[in-house]
Amino acid sequence: MNIEQLRKGIVDFCRRQIEKKQLPHWWRDPILATAVADERFNILPGIAAPGHMLPRDLLPSCRTVVVFFIPFAPELTRGNIKGNFPSDDWGRSLSLTNDLIRDISEFIRVSLAKAGYTSELTPATYNFDPESLTARWSHKHLAHISGLGRFGINGQMITPSGCSGRLGSLVTETDLGEHPLVLNEDLCLHKAGQECLKCIRNCPVQAVTLNGILRQKCNQRLQVNRKKFAARPYMSEDMEVCAKCVAGMPCSLTSPVPVSAVLNDDLPKIPGAAASRPGFLS
Numbered sequence: 001m002n003i004e005q006l007r008k009g010i011v012d013f014c015r016r017q018i019e020k021k022q023l024p025h026w027w028r029d030p031i032l033a034t035a036v037a038d039e040r041f042n043i044l045p046g047i048a049a050p051g052h053m054l055p056r057d058l059l060p061s062c063r064t065v066v067v068f069f070i071p072f073a074p075e076l077t078r079g080n081i082k083g084n085f086p087s088d089d090w091g092r093s094l095s096l097t098n099d100l101i102r103d104i105s106e107f108i109r110v111s112l113a114k115a116g117y118t119s120e121l122t123p124a125t126y127n128f129d130p131e132s133l134t135a136r137w138s139h140k141h142l143a144h145i146s147g148l149g150r151f152g153i154n155g156q157m158i159t160p161s162g163c164s165g166r167l168g169s170l171v172t173e174t175d176l177g178e179h180p181l182v183l184n185e186d187l188c189l190h191k192a193g194q195e196c197l198k199c200i201r202n203c204p205v206q207a208v209t210l211n212g213i214l215r216q217k218c219n220q221r222l223q224v225n226r227k228k229f230a231a232r233p234y235m236s237e238d239m240e241v242c243a244k245c246v247a248g249m250p251c252s253l254t255s256p257v258p259v260s261a262v263l264n265d266d267l268p269k270i271p272g273a274a275a276s277r278p279g280f281l282s
């Protein structure tokens with residue numbers, strides 16, 4: 001199995017899971033990037049969170065970081081545009097998406113294990129620090145380093161399939177090589193020097209700013225939404241969702257900036273990226 005087979009493998013698996021579990025068609029095909037687990041990741045405690053773990057903390061023999069993105073379908077995304085509170089479907093999609101992320105991660109782990117390699121998985125939401133509201137394992141920062149996408153002003157990861165969706169990641173001792181999907185500095189219109197800032201205008205509590213997301217303000221809104229959902233008999237109590245800065249944006253379903261990518265065998269051109277190693281999966 002090579003990187004193309006792995007990418008196709010998760011697409012086929014995801015489609016099968018949706019059919020097998022008779023899930024709503026709330027997701028598009030997942031996309032995936034890999035990065036050599038080198039010194040670039042040492043920056044994580046400095047930029048993501050002081051206690052952020054390194055790939056080798058999860059798996060000392062780790063050689064590759066794998067990050068994937070499950071984009072939401074246009075119907076689910078557009079359904080969350082109206083009003084100041086999230087749609088019921090958006091709330092319901094949370095745990096189903098977490099399950100899909102877990103299942104895809106496990107599919108990758110088992111596929112690599114068949115070739116004799118160990119991998120270590122991380123949950124969709126991992127070790128969230130309630131004080132700093134930062135994660136000790138940030139899928140978004142891993143996605144940026146791995147070239148799966150770029151941060152938008154809304155604090156989300158804009159990928160070639162947009163930012164409306166969820167990320168998953170794992171580390172493996174398989175040497176998969178360097179396979180980014182994005183080489184641009186930025187995929188956000190504002191960051192790329194064009195007019196937008198729709199996400200700032202759309203946040204109901206003004207938590208999106210040019211200087212970053214005001215985490216406490218955003219979290220307060222999530223708690224308000226959680227209580228709203230919990231009051232309904234058919235909803236679970238842990239739905240901390242909002243995403244008004246994600247739905248209805250020019251970056252929701254696709255990158256609003258043309259994506260410059262490489263063919264799989266090209267060398268990465270991401271600043272600081274190490275030279276590509278031959279990727280293989282036997």
Ligand code: SF4
Nearest residue numbers: 152153188189196199
């Ligand atoms: S809505 Fe516009 S400014 Fe905000 S993240 Fe998307 S592209 Fe960037």
Ligand code: SF4
Nearest residue numbers: 203218242243244245
């Ligand atoms: S999730 Fe909601 S509250 Fe948080 S920044 Fe986005 S729009 Fe604002």
